[in-house]
Amino acid sequence: MNQHLSGRRMSAIVLAAGKGSRMQSPLPKPLQLLDGQPMTGYVIKALEGLGVERLIIVVGHQGSRVRDALLQTTNDPSGLEFAEQKVQNGTAQAVAVALQLLDPNDLEADDNNVMVLPGDMPLLTTCTLAELKELHFASGAAATVLTAEFTDPSGYGRVVRDEQGQIKRIVEHADALPEELTIGEVNTSVYCFKSGLLSSALRDVGSANAQSEYYLTDVIELLTTSGNDVLAVTVDDSDEVRGVNDSQQLAECELLLRNRSDVK
Secondary structure, three states: OOOOOOOOEEEEEEEEOOOOHHHOOOOOHHHOEEOOEEHHHHHHHHHHOOOOOOEEEEEOOOHHHHHHHHHOOOOOHHHEEEEEOOOOOOHHHHHHHHHOOOOHHHHHOOOEEEEEEEOOOOOOOHHHHHHHHHHHHHHOOOEEEEEEEOOOOOOOOEEEEOOOOOEEEEEOHHHOOOOHHHOOEEEEEEEEEEHHHHHHHHOOOOOOOOOOOOOOOHHHHHHHHOOOOEEEEEOOOHHHHOOOOOHHHHHHHHHHHHHHHHHO
């Protein structure tokens, strides 16, 4: 009997190619330390608890240094694979680079899925990722997005829904219309996709936006406009999806991480 139920295969891609210039540190962003451990190492540990088939880390800036350090954070270095994004030209391009490591037939298989998440979200838990994965599997959606509700959503991509409450697209803050900026539901940049639909949509992503980059968020609108369902899970604790872009945010996450450890 096949060990995989229909629609139940999941690989993961962690985006860790950024330089992190706002950190004002010679250390690459994925290797910024929280409680003595590289930030992206916490994301890897959360995924290891999930039990994904393949775990691919996309590196770029100081890629070999990042790779060597992250291999030290896991009990099973053979379980990590690395893809190099030579030019950091957006998240869609980073995911496309990672997908090249998958067998084309495997990629297009109906039961194959991929989770994509940023390497700078160290407070994410296995429990939240499992909830996202299970809804994605149970619903059969083309994509399932982890969202959060923020009273101050400044800087985050907004989740735009239609009158029926269905997700239509995600718009980045810099590209949002005034009325879209009032939306409190934000994209956390954590997703599950059917891998074949993701691969196909990535080929149609353009770079006509404020950053002139290839946004992974554009895949959502490409999927919905072609008639596919995109669903969302809203994270219970918005602290889990705090991203780290500067030293203050790093310090805040470290404090929350230590408090979490104290509770245990």
